[in-house]
Amino acid sequence: MFGYFCGPPQQMSKYRTVLEPGSANRRYWRDLWAYRGLFGFLAWRDILVRYKQTTIGIAWSVVRPLLTLGVMAFIGWLFNSEVPGDVPRLLLVGAATLPWTFFSTAFSEAANSLIANSNLLTKVYFPRLIVPTSSVIVCLVDLLISFGIMAVLMAAYGFLPDWRILLLPLFVLLAVVAAMGAGILIAALNVKYRDFRYIVPFIVQFGLYVSPVAFSSHDIYGSDRIPEVLKFVYALNPMVGVIDGFRWCLLGGASAIHMPGFLLSIAISLLLLVGGISYFRKTERGFADVI
Amino acid sequence: MAGPIISVEHLSKRYVLRHQQRERYTALRDVLANKAKGLFRQRSSVGGTEEFLALNDVSFTVEPGDRLGIIGRNGAGKSTLLKVLSRIVEPTKGRITIDGRVASLLEVGTGFHPELTGRENIFLNGAILGMSRAEITAKFDEIVAFAEVERFLDTPVKRYSSGMYVRLAFAVAAHLEPEILIVDEVLAVGDAAFQRKCLGKMEEVSGAGRTVLFVSHQMDAVQRLCNKGLLLDKGRVLRTGSIGEVLNEYLSNRAGSLSTFTFRAPHIPGLAHAEQLRVEGTDGEVRTEVAMGADWQVRITVQVHRPIEGFVVGLGISSLLGLPIRTTWSHATDVIPGRYDLLFRSDGIHLAGGSYKLVVGLSHQGRVIQYLPDEATLEVAEMSELVNDPRILNTKSGLLLNQMPVEIRRLS
Numbered sequence: 001m002f003g004y005f006c007g008p009p010q011q012m013s014k015y016r017t018v019l020e021p022g023s024a025n026r027r028y029w030r031d032l033w034a035y036r037g038l039f040g041f042l043a044w045r046d047i048l049v050r051y052k053q054t055t056i057g058i059a060w061s062v063v064r065p066l067l068t069l070g071v072m073a074f075i076g077w078l079f080n081s082e083v084p085g086d087v088p089r090l091l092l093v094g095a096a097t098l099p100w101t102f103f104s105t106a107f108s109e110a111a112n113s114l115i116a117n118s119n120l121l122t123k124v125y126f127p128r129l130i131v132p133t134s135s136v137i138v139c140l141v142d143l144l145i146s147f148g149i150m151a152v153l154m155a156a157y158g159f160l161p162d163w164r165i166l167l168l169p170l171f172v173l174l175a176v177v178a179a180m181g182a183g184i185l186i187a188a189l190n191v192k193y194r195d196f197r198y199i200v201p202f203i204v205q206f207g208l209y210v211s212p213v214a215f216s217s218h219d220i221y222g223s224d225r226i227p228e229v230l231k232f233v234y235a236l237n238p239m240v241g242v243i244d245g246f247r248w249c250l251l252g253g254a255s256a257i258h259m260p261g262f263l264l265s266i267a268i269s270l271l272l273l274v275g276g277i278s279y280f281r282k283t284e285r286g287f288a289d290v291i
Numbered sequence: 292m293a294g295p296i297i298s299v300e301h302l303s304k305r306y307v308l309r310h311q312q313r314e315r316y317t318a319l320r321d322v323l324a325n326k327a328k329g330l331f332r333q334r335s336s337v338g339g340t341e342e343f344l345a346l347n348d349v350s351f352t353v354e355p356g357d358r359l360g361i362i363g364r365n366g367a368g369k370s371t372l373l374k375v376l377s378r379i380v381e382p383t384k385g386r387i388t389i390d391g392r393v394a395s396l397l398e399v400g401t402g403f404h405p406e407l408t409g410r411e412n413i414f415l416n417g418a419i420l421g422m423s424r425a426e427i428t429a430k431f432d433e434i435v436a437f438a439e440v441e442r443f444l445d446t447p448v449k450r451y452s453s454g455m456y457v458r459l460a461f462a463v464a465a466h467l468e469p470e471i472l473i474v475d476e477v478l479a480v481g482d483a484a485f486q487r488k489c490l491g492k493m494e495e496v497s498g499a500g501r502t503v504l505f506v507s508h509q510m511d512a513v514q515r516l517c518n519k520g521l522l523l524d525k526g527r528v529l530r531t532g533s534i535g536e537v538l539n540e541y542l543s544n545r546a547g548s549l550s551t552f553t554f555r556a557p558h559i560p561g562l563a564h565a566e567q568l569r570v571e572g573t574d575g576e577v578r579t580e581v582a583m584g585a586d587w588q589v590r591i592t593v594q595v596h597r598p599i600e601g602f603v604v605g606l607g608i609s610s611l612l613g614l615p616i617r618t619t620w621s622h623a624t625d626v627i628p629g630r631y632d633l634l635f636r637s638d639g640i641h642l643a644g645g646s647y648k649l650v651v652g653l654s655h656q657g658r659v660i661q662y663l664p665d666e667a668t669l670e671v672a673e674m675s676e677l678v679n680d681p682r683i684l685n686t687k688s689g690l691l692l693n694q695m696p697v698e699i700r701r702l703s
Contacts, residue, residue, distance in 0.1 A: 019378060019387040041418035045404055045411075052406050052447075123401040124419055125378035288379045289306065 028281065032127045042134040047141055061142045065149060069097045072214040081215035082222070087251050088157050095250040096213040096243045098146050099175045103239055104204045106139035106176070110183025111200045114191050118291045128284045129277070132187045136180050143172070150250070162252045171245035174269060178238040181272030188280040191291050211239040216247070221258045231261070238272065241265025295352035295390075296471065296502050297376070302385035304346040304371050304526075345371040347526035349385070353519070355470075358503040360517030360534055362510075362541050367523040369506045370475065373397060376504065377473050391470025391502070394421050398475070400460030405449035409440055409459055412448050416463045430466045437492070438462035458485055465492045472496060473504045490515060510644075510673045514538060550579040552667040554651075556594075562660050563595040563602070565651050566630075568667045573636075580672040583644045584692070589635040589669075591651060595626050599655045602626045606635045607650035608642075608669065616647070616690060623655075641692040644673030 051058060073093040083089050110132040114121065117131050154161070182203075190196040212220070220226060220234050234240060241262045248257050346368045353359050361369050374380045376387065377395030402419040403412050413434055417427040435441055438459040440451075448456055474493070493516055497503045507513050513520075513534065520537025522529040530540045552568045569590045572578045581587040589606060602625070607618040617640075621633055649667040653660040 017378075017387075017389045017393070019375070019382060019389070021382055021384065037423055038418050041415055045407065045415050048411060049404060049406050119398075120402050120419065122374075122379060123397045124395065126419070285381045288374070 025281070028127070032129060035126050035130060038126050039130045039134050042130060043137040046135060046138040050138065050141075058145070061145045062149060065097050065101045065146045068101060068213075069094050072097060076214040079215070081219050084216070084218060084256075088159070091153060091157060091159060091251060092216060092247065093213065094150050094153055095247045096211070096216075098143065098150055099171070099242045099246050100208065100211060100213050100239065101146060102139055102143040102175055103179050103242070104207065105142060106136045106179035107183045107186075108200050108204055109135040109139060110180065111186035111190060112197065113183075114187045114287065114291065115194075115197070121291055122288050128287055129184070129280060132184045132280075133180060136176060136183060139179070140172075140176070154250075159251075161250055164249045164252060168246070168249040171242055171249060174245060174266065175239075175242045177273050178242060178269040181238075181269060181274075181276045183276070184280050185272065185276035188276075188283050191287050192283065207237070207239060210234070210237055212243050217244050217258055217261065221261065232264075235261035235264040236268055238265050238269040241269065296355040296357075297353040297390070297504075298388045299352070299376075300350050300386045302346055302349040302372075302375065302387060303344060303383050304368075304375055304380065305383040306343045306345055307341070344526050346375065346382075349523075349526070349528050351521055351528060351531050353502060353504070355502055356497070356500050357519050358497045358505065358517040359519045359521055360513040360537070361504060361506045361521045361523065362513060362537065363523035363529075366525075368526040369523055370397075371526075372523070373473055373475050373504065373506060389471065392421070393471045393473060394464075394467040394469035395473035396420070396464045396467075396475065397473070399457055399464065403448060403456070403460060406447055408445045408447055409435075409451070410444045412459065413463055416460065417467075420464060420467055421469070422467060426468070434459075434462045434466050437465065437488075454485070461485075461489055465489070465496070469501070471502045471504070475506045510538065512673075550577045552649075554663060554666055557661065560596055562597050562599050562655065563593055563626075563653055564661050565591055565593050565604075565653060565663060567592040568649060568651060570649075570667075570669055580670040582672050584641050586639075587637045587669075589649065591633045591635070593631045593633065593653065595628050595631060598625075598627050599660075600625050601656045603654050604633050605650075605652040605654070607648075607652070609648045609650060610690065611646050611648060613648070615650075616642075618650070639693070642669075642671050643688075643690050643692055644671050646670055 069090070073090050076093055077089060083092055113132045113135040114128070120126075120131075121128065186196055186200060186203075190200075217240060220231060235258075242265070244257050244262055244265075349368075349372065361372060363369050371380070373395065374397070375382050376389070377393060377397065379395075379397075400416065402416055404415065407415065413431065414424070414427055418424070422430075435444060438455070438461070440455055440459050443451065443455065448459070451459070490512060493503065493505075497516065503516070505513060505516055517534045519532070520534040521531050522537045522541050530537050550570050554565050554567065556566075557564055567590075570578050570581065571588050571590055572581065573586045573588060575588075578587060591604060591606065593604060595602070601623040603620050603623050605618055605620045607615055609615045619635055647669040648665065649669050650665075651661075651663040651667065653662075
């Protein structure tokens with residue numbers, strides 16, 4: 001009897017939604033959490049599709065880092081870049097190829113993810129941030145496979161990592177932050193300005209030259225010929241911090257981290273993520289209208 | 292009760308149309324180029340822009356358990372309304388309050404991936420439509436049985452026939468259990484038998500007390516499924532109320548299609564010419580569309596200039612492609628100059644929904660006076676008065692819906 005006077009049943013008000021201009025902003029993070037299931041499903045879909053044609057899928061994620069590794073090691077040898085301590089050159093380059101391959105695929109997939117899923121965006125509601133972030137997660141699986149290759153290489157050289165490898169997950173996280181930040185920003189821009197699809201491959205190609213893959217950060221920071229300004233600009237690249245971190249963890253500290261440059265890289269990664277998400281949030285309301 | 296489950300107040304959605312632009316997105320180089328030009332010219336605009344109100348001050352409420360049919364011509368704002376309600380686009384103005392979970396079905400198979408198997412797509416599609424993994428697992432067998440794809444569960448859907456694909460897609464959607472279900476035109480796909488099954492499922496859903504919002508061009512489906520109607524025209528609400536009232540308003544006021552056809556007088560005046568043709572209901576009122584199964588009549592006005600012996604007026608009905616379906620002639624009559632009115636009444640032969648050509652011919656003693664093969668049309672609306680008529684089994688079985696008498700005898 002009393003229940004009747006207590007207003008509508010609980011179940012009803014639990015799902016009450018008010019839609020008005022700007023309302024999506026107020027419940028943004030709550031929505032994102034509510035749709036975490038879909039996030040998992042989208043990542044699961046992309047992984048399934050990637051490895052569906054098993055031979056090509058897995059072979060591709062092995063061949064590509066191996067080829068990059070070989071070419072980069074050759075270039076480093078050709079230009080006689082410095083190899084610290086008694087670390088084999090192949091391992092030095094390998095420790096950098098891991099995060100770089102991850103970053104380049106994750107960044108490009110995330111940047112193109114909204115366009116690739118435009119049929120979803122115009123037909124169903126869900127927090128749009130799920131799309132680029134879940135595509136980054138998929139690339140983590142590739143990274144895992146690459147780790148397997150690296151382990152084989154290290155075993156072949158009889159190289160044992162020390163306690164520092166336990167800190168590796170932190171640097172994987174840093175790589176994810178960098179790829180997501182840049183990917184989310186470009187994905188949102190890509191919806192509005194479709195010519196960003198030409199910019200993405202350029203960033204990836206250019207990035208390989210300015211990131212310490214073929215060479216190491218020592219070559220830069222330790223050089224007398226390079227002016228301080230350029231060293232500063234070099235450190236702005238978020239992947240410098242990530243790659244230096246990977247080398248430090250995997251190669252047992254043989255390559256020490258250049259702290260100021262490292263901190264700057266981390267700061268830029270975080271700035272990209274915050275900036276990317278805030279631009280994404282500002283524009284995502286209009287995605288379905290323009291995509 | 293708790294009041295309306297959905298209430299929409301003064302809802303507007305504005306789109307900005309850019310002229311001189313083929314795509315909706317902009318190219319950065321254009322923006323930069325225009326900015327650069329703007330430095331020299333004070334005004335800068337990308338082409339001409341024009342605002343367009345897809346929804347204009349729309350207000351209505353939906354009570355729990357209502358099945359609301361949203362009807363209107365193309366471009367009336369139906370799809371935009373559904374998109375705003377399902378949160379795909381944000382309103383420009385106004386406020387919507389929804390008391391319940393919403394599942395929207397604007398397209399069957401949203402998010403289906405061709406490389407994935409039927410089983411995988413059920414989970415993926417369910418998640419996209421807002422079901423949890425536990426819900427999907429619980430309903431999995433039911434979904435598979437409804438879609439009739441048991442044997443192909445582990446086949447990638449790219450190998451499915453289009454019928455199987457659609458069945459599977461609808462099956463997932465049909466097993467959603469939200470308080471509010473929003474459906475757009477999905478019944479336009481699949482074969483007739485499956486369409487009936489879908490309609491049945493949707494009736495069951497609404498029978499279970501859930502609220503359904505339904506947009507379709509198939510008036511018979513709307514009429515069957517819905518109890519309330521909302522008529523939109525150019526972004527405004529023309530009428531709300533019971534589905535019967537709203538459908539009648541729609542059929543009698545359908546702008547854009549004609550019901551009175553006036554023929555131009557021939558350059559060289561002959562013996563006679565047809566002036567006008569009107570499609571009417573049996574009450575003599577003009578109808579832009581006649582309901583499938585309802586009686587109708589065609590009135591032709593003829594001007595006779597000279598006395599004619601054995602004057603005949605013929606009315607043909609043909610398909611839009613020109614296939615003649617039937618032709619009716621008036622009795623040969625001797626006439627003197629003046630205006631004449633001929634009434635052709637329908638006689639219980641039921642045409643299926645769609646558009647037909649009306650062909651008019653004037654003749655005397657086998658000689659043609661005037662022939663108008665392509666001037667008038669008859670619109671038969673798929674809002675059926677026959678749906679509950681046991682003599683009509685299927686409204687898509689052919690152009691003529693009447694059944695032949697059939698006898699069955701045991702021979703041995």
